[in-house]
Each structure stands twice: as C-alpha cells, then as structure tokens.
Amino acid sequence: MEIRTRFAPSPTGGLHLGGVRTVLYNYLFARQNGGKFILRIEDTDQTRFVPGAEAYINDCLNWCGLKPDEGPETGGHYGPYRQSARKDIYKKFAEELIAKGVAYYAFDSPEALEKMRNAFKTTENPSPQYDRQVRMKMQNSLNLGEAETQKRISAGEAYVVRIKIPDDETIRFNDMIHGEVSFESSVVDDKVLLKADGMPTYHLAVVVDDYLMKVSHAFRGEEWLSSAPVHILLWKYLFGLDKMPQWAHLPLILGPNGKLSKRDGAKYGFPVFAMNWTDPKTNDFTEGFKEKGFLPEAFINMLAMLGWNDGTTQEIFTLDELIDKFSMDRVHRAGAKFDYEKAKWFNQEWIKKLDPDDLCKRVAMSLTSKGLNLPDVNYLKKVTELVKERCTLLSDFYDQALYFFKTPETLDLESIKPKWNSEKAGFFDDYIQWLSAQTAWNSQDLETGFKNLAIQKNIKPGELQLPFRIMLVGAKFGPAVFQIAEMIGAEETIKRIKNALILLHA
C-alpha cells in the first residue's frame, strides 16, 4: 500500500504555526515511507472564503521547504485538489447515504432552526442540537414521507442533507497517538452533509476526498477529534471502515494561557503565523515568523520538537534528519507548550550552524529588504561571520552590522564624556597620525600600535577602548574594536575618530 498523507487547510486566513506543524508531520511521515504528501484546499464554505489565502498557504509551504507532491499547483492523478472544483462529486455520495437510510433531506429554514433551539432550550441543555430528540419534530424527509419530500424538491424548495446519527451506538477508532478513542452516538448531532447551495460541508467532503485521493494516513489537530464520530460513520456507510485512513490527532499547541491563539501573539509580541498576514476584509495584521527573521530550517526544527523528540537530548535536526528520525509513536499526547524564547534559541543555533555562504546570502536579502545597498559579497561575508554570534534573528543583522556599511549617525557621547580629558583627546590625535602612516592594515598591528601609544602616554589602554568603540560603532556593542577598524579601512576609521573628536570638543 502506498503511504499517502495530506494537509487539508481551509483558505480562510493566515497559517498558524500549529498548521505548519500538521504539514510537517504529514510531510515527514510521507517522505520517510517513500510516499506522497498531498495538499488539498478545503474551500467549500463560500461564506468563509478569503481571497489570497490559498496563494499565501503555497508561499508558506514553499518558504518552509515542505512542497506537496500533489496539489492544486502541482497537479496529480487524483485532482482537482480544490474542493470547490469537485462539487458534483459529493452530491452522489449524499444521495447514496439517503438511499441507504442513513441521511435525510431537511427543509428547515434558519428561522425554524432558531425557533427549535429556543423551544428546546433548558438549563441543562442551553444550545439544543438537531439530533434524535428533535429530528422527528422538524421538516425533513423522515417526517414528511417520500411523496411530500419529492414534491418539495421538485418545487425548488431549499434543502440540506443531514446524517442520521444512530441511537445508542459506541463509535470507536484507533488513533496513532491517543490509542483507542470512543464516542457515544447519543451526544452527536445530525450534522449537515450537503448545504442548500449544493456544496458539501467539511464532514462529507473530507471523507469522500480522503477516500478518492487514497489517503492512507491523516494527521490533524486535536480540535478535529470531536468531528471524528461523524467521519467514522460516513466511512462505515460509504466505503467500509477497513478503507479508513489511520488517523492521528496532534496535541494542541499551548500558549501562555491555554491554547495558543493569534491574540497571544499580539499580546506577548511574538509571531504565530508562518508569514505575515493581513486579512483583506478586516485589515487585521498578524506577524509571521519569516518576516520576524526566522530561518525556515529553525522554524521547522522548532515545530518538529513541539510534541515530539527522538528519545535523546538532541534538539537540532535538519529536515533530512527529521525524515530519518521522526516517528509517530514518540509524539506526545499532552499539549505542547510554545516558548518564544526557545524558538529564538533554535534560530540562533541555526544561524551558527548554517554554511557561511548560505548565511551571507540570507543576510544580504534581509539587509537589502531594509533598504541597504550592499557592497561586495566578500566584505559582507566577513561582516556576517563577525557579528553572527550576536544575532538571534536574521533581522538582527541590520542593527548589528549597519556601522560596517554606514558612518553612524549618532554617537553615544554620554558614555565617553564623564571620563574624557585632554590627555585622551591628545592620544586620539596622535593615534590618527600613527594610523595615517600605516601601510599594512590589520587588526593585530592596529591593536599593538594603540597599546604602545597608550603606554607611552601613560594611559591605561582599557580606558581608551570604550571611546574608540563608540567612535567607530556609535554605541557600546559589536565585536573586537580593532577588527571593526580593520574592516572599515583606514580612511573611514580616521574619519570617524576625527568626527567624534570634533563633537567632544564642542
């Protein structure tokens, strides 16, 4: 049997990090078993359709390097891969269910449903559902009989198709993470399968498509567990339980207070979506890991560890290593806590781990996206290697490296002034003289010259290094100051010292 997994998002908004973890686990499992990973767009709810959301999902998967083998863009033998283009397929299955007596036509208007909810509302049951308690009191084919039902349908009356949930049945399945899970049918309602617009609901479409697309394993978020009984019944009625994919319901991702939400991101200042997303209807903006400065390798690595480990203390994994090591039986049941500090740690480790040429390319993109004109790559590569230890996010390189490319616009003179005096000013005047006479220009010589001159002048070199750093960098940070001088060159070093001296004299 071919292993076929799928990611089946509804294109309704940004892609939450939990969604990407779902993609990742499906992807890893398919790759590891020489199978196929499918992208299926579940866009049957036209009221929730958001323009641009599908393209955004593709961009996110591309950025993460988790490309589907089959999908709306890639194609494949089991298409179309967008459910809205499969509308005609589902109707026949809905009719088959009706013919088998396990589904029925329902003509109730939204007002009638509202009335039912009010009429059956009790303190124990504040939101009554359309289920075996009420179905025989409603306008549906179970009540109205064949002739009346056909008459209404021929007259063009709007209807939906609902599943008829059996009485007192225990519905069971084996989850790859949770083991045996069971539900009592008495708590499940008669879910709509086909809507008045002829579109299937998620429940019908997901089952039909998993069958037709020969999905062998479906890993999805735990929030879908409550839908499982309806899906299992549909599998039983339509295709047989032996054909049902192996399911795994992935543990929730927890934020600082319970389930991680989009709002947590805004509240605590961390991204929750893979990439920036602006809702076209509300203009609501949510920050993405990509734009925040995460490397996709680190993002994927961090997500893999949200709910899984390989049983050792290893935390840094490449995608290939994950393909090799990942196993469903090591995925935890309990919710996995998202820790933003830990996410940044992963990124920092990946910045250190990346091949210097590769890192340099990505830093170049990050810097140019902030409007910096870049000098030659060799220079940038040296800068990148010098500052990378100080960078947690790709976006940190701009602040950490800007002074290598531009004369600082402001200098933290307040940190120099309290201990500044004419001897120190004299030292820098002479150091400029000495620097101007240098033919070789390397950090060791610059440091030796600096120290010798300081000793000659009876000033502790340590007291001069901070002013020198501020002259070159503008502030109190950065790698060894003589390395900075070596990098920016004689002319620029002398210029920056002179500028600072003028400001200090003023």
Ligand code: GLU
């Ligand atoms: N369309 C569902 C979603 O938006 C898919 C859930 C499933 O994988 O069954 O997540």
